[in-house]
Amino acid sequence: MLLCVTANHRNTPFEILERLAVDPAQLADAVAGGAPELRGAVAISTCNRVELYLDIDAPAITAHALARQGFERALAELGGGAARNLSTTAEVLDDAAAVHHLFSVCAGLDSVAVGEEEIAGQVRRAASRARATGTSSGRLDHVVQEAIRTARAARAQGDASRTGRSLARLAIDLVSSRLSDWSATEVLIIGTGRYAATTVASLRERGARRITVYSPTGRAQLFAQRQGLEPTNDLRAALERAEVVITCTTRLSVGVDDVPGGTRALIVDLGLPRNVDPAVGTLEGIALLDLETIRLHAPLVHWSAEEDARAVVDAAAHSYVTAASVEPAVVALREHVLGVVQAEIDRARARGDDGRVEEALRHLTSVLLHTPSTLARRHAAAGRGDRVTEAIRTLYGLDIDSSVDASGSQAETRSSTASSARP
Numbered sequence: 001m002l003l004c005v006t007a008n009h010r011n012t013p014f015e016i017l018e019r020l021a022v023d024p025a026q027l028a029d030a031v032a033g034g035a036p037e038l039r040g041a042v043a044i045s046t047c048n049r050v051e052l053y054l055d056i057d058a059p060a061i062t063a064h065a066l067a068r069q070g071f072e073r074a075l076a077e078l079g080g081g082a083a084r085n086l087s088t089t090a091e092v093l094d095d096a097a098a099v100h101h102l103f104s105v106c107a108g109l110d111s112v113a114v115g116e117e118e119i120a121g122q123v124r125r126a127a128s129r130a131r132a133t134g135t136s137s138g139r140l141d142h143v144v145q146e147a148i149r150t151a152r153a154a155r156a157q158g159d160a161s162r163t164g165r166s167l168a169r170l171a172i173d174l175v176s177s178r179l180s181d182w183s184a185t186e187v188l189i190i191g192t193g194r195y196a197a198t199t200v201a202s203l204r205e206r207g208a209r210r211i212t213v214y215s216p217t218g219r220a221q222l223f224a225q226r227q228g229l230e231p232t233n234d235l236r237a238a239l240e241r242a243e244v245v246i247t248c249t250t251r252l253s254v255g256v257d258d259v260p261g262g263t264r265a266l267i268v269d270l271g272l273p274r275n276v277d278p279a280v281g282t283l284e285g286i287a288l289l290d291l292e293t294i295r296l297h298a299p300l301v302h303w304s305a306e307e308d309a310r311a312v313v314d315a316a317a318h319s320y321v322t323a324a325s326v327e328p329a330v331v332a333l334r335e336h337v338l339g340v341v342q343a344e345i346d347r348a349r350a351r352g353d354d355g356r357v358e359e360a361l362r363h364l365t366s367v368l369l370h371t372p373s374t375l376a377r378r379h380a381a382a383g384r385g386d387r388v389t390e391a392i393r394t395l396y397g398l399d400i401d402s403s404v405d406a407s408g409s410q411a412e413t414r415s416s417t418a419s420s421a422r423p
Contacts (some may be wrong), residue, residue: 001056001063002100002139005071007090008049008110014292016089021273022078025129027052030074032135033064040137042130042144044121047167047272047291048111050075053102053144055137056114064092098323099143103317106147107154109310113228117166118198142322150316154309160171168199168248171268172206174246178266182207188242189213190235191249192223195270199246200227214238216253236260244268247275256280323377325385329392330373332400341365 007020027043031052040055052071056063071090077298101110106123108116127144130136179185187208189196192215204209212230213220224231232238235253239245240260245267247253254267254276264285269276272291281288341361348357376388393400 001058001060002095002098002143003056003063003067004051004093004101005054005067005090006049006051006093006101008051009295010110011091011136012089015296017048017050019079020075020271021045022050023076026078026131027074028126028130028135029133030077031070034070034073037062037066038070040130040140041070041135042127042140044105044123044126046119047270050103051097051105053140053408055139060094061145063094066091073265084351096317099321099324100314100317101315102143103147103150103320104310105311106144107151107309109154109313111167116156116159118142118149118194121194124148132244139249146316146320150313153316154312166198166202167291167294168195168246168270169202171246171270171289172202174289174297175266175268176206179244185210186241186243187211188232188245189229190237190245190247190253190275191215191271192219193248193250194218195248196223197227199270200229203246212238212242213240216249239263239265247271251275251277252277254280256283259283259286322380322383322385326376326380326398329389329398330376333392333396334369336396336398337365337369 007017009017012020016108024043024045027045027050028041031041031043032038037056037058038054042053043054044051052067052074054063054067056066058066068090102123104110106120108119113117115339123144127136127141128369131141133316182203185208187203187210188197188377189211190213192213196213200211212232213218213224214232214235215223218233220231223229228411235258239254239258240263242263242265243369244264245254247268250271250273252273252275253271256277256279262285263283266287266289267276267280269288269290274290276288276290278288278290280286280291297409328402345353345358345361348361376392379385379388389400392398
């Protein structure tokens with residue numbers, strides 16, 4: 001069973017999301033191996049959500065309990081007392097709902113800035129980490145890859161890829177209403193990661209030219225060289241000059257003591273957890289725009305192609321779910337036929353086959369399995385999945401294991417005729 005435990009900007013207050021913020025790789029590692037029924041875990045942590053996608057081999061009630069317990073235990077382990085009992089607002093989705101949610105998240109349709117570009121890359125990197133560390137499963141990897149492909153199709157719908165949506169761009173749109181000329185504005189970027197690069201690109205689109213970068217980890221020079229910016233190692237001096245400050249790091253970087261007296265600036269905090277001490281916003285001359293404020297001001301419809309994109313996502317998720325409903329039967333049929341063919345290949349080898357019989361049998365098997373596999377998924381999409389499963393069960397005498405996942409990574413089939421059948 002595929003499940004998703006999600007604490008996001010729609011169901012969880014910002015102050016709780018901030019305290020739940022953890023490294024996604026560490027979250028997946030902390031959950032993996034927590035129960036024998038758990039086959040895989042992929043975690044996603046962004047400024048809008050903390051989500052855990054799980055592949056659990058257990059009945060629905062047990063799987064739900066294991067998912068929530070694993071989420072809470074891992075957060076407590078990673079965040080200590082501060083994260084304890086903070087996941088009570090998290091929602092648990094299973095199977096079809098989890099697939100639809102993942103597809104929607106990956107396409108940016110569940111973001112504050114609808115159509116956000118960066119989220120698909122974040123999902124891809126999370127899945128790659130989980131695959132590299134062994135915490136993922138065949139089913140999880142398969143559904144993530146389908147979600148990423150769907151995200152590309154959704155963005156292409158109605159030429160939506162040109163809209164360039166991201167949380168950074170949304171924040172800069174809000175700042176633009178307070179400025180008369182970006183080209184004459186002194187801007188300070190704090191951070192050198194992917195979001196910092198997106199922010200720089202967005203600023204330049206609006207005409208900003210006087211951009212300085214500061215890094216709490218000392219990477220300003222390299223980032224500035226790549227981006228054509230002015231680096232600085234003196235945060236106080238840079239804050240004193242800046243009119244707009246945008247932070248996008250993974251740590252608290254600006255405190256009250258860092259801000260020189262007399263500084264007048266609009267500070268945009270894009271970090272989760274916060275990069276700027278909220279007390280900074282109470283200083284005279286400082287206006288602080290954080291993620292919670294950005295969420296409150298986000299337009300309800302922020303992407304002109306949203307409805308077309310949702311149609312693409314809904315159709316793809318439905319197709320994936322319906323195809324998965326017959327996958328146990330398709331896997332059972334494939335394993336049965338391959339088993340019978342392998343027995344014939346073994347006999348041919350014993351008779352001295354030079355490989356030509358084996359090659360012919362494998363080719364014939366592939367051809368014979370292609371059409372029933374394709375038609376099974378088409379019938380499932382038309383709502384006839386149960387009839388496909390029953391037909392395969394009846395014709396081949398198979399006891400189909402309904403727990404087989406959509407990737408076909410496991411199959412347990414039994415046949416009363418397998419030992420004597422011939423292809």
